[in-house]
Amino acid sequence: MSKTDIVIVKGEPVIVMTRIFDAPRALVWMATSEPQHFVKWWGPRRMINELVEMDVRPGGKWRIRQRDGKDGATYEFWGEYLEIVPPEKSVSTQHFLDFPPIIVTIRLEDLGARTRMITEQRLDSLASRDGLLASGMTGGASESYDRLAELLATF
Secondary structure, eight states, rough: OOOOOOEEOOOOEEEEEEEEEEHHHHHHHHHSSSHHHHHHSSSSSEEEEEEEEESSSTOOOOEEEEEETOOOOEEEEEEEEEEETTTEEEEEEEEEEEEEOEEEEEEEEOSSSEEEEEEEOOOOOOOHHHHHTTTTTTHHHHHHHHHHHHHTTTO
């Protein structure tokens, strides 16, 4: 399985994650933009996803509810799609609790039979970025991308 590279941009409220998947770009786009696939890989393995809405178009909304399989705690994430350029780019907001929104830009680079996925998370401040990192986000993101790689292998 490929490694997820995570870069913390020095002096900026930005986290960049890069992963190469052994699947063509069209399949990676499908897995990241179609609800029936998205719920199978987003988040750590212990989380059970319920997709409330996912309207992948500029101005469209998304909302996912996660239940922790260990303790039953429930979490909600939601946002709005700002830009969609199939199959190469999406830009959306991501909200959680009362934290300021994160701007998430996903770029899919076509490498033939493989795809490089570059995800940039832009936060409102360095303190927010550091708080997100302290929450264990990097481990959850790496695990999500492992799950995405496993799903793509089934297509």
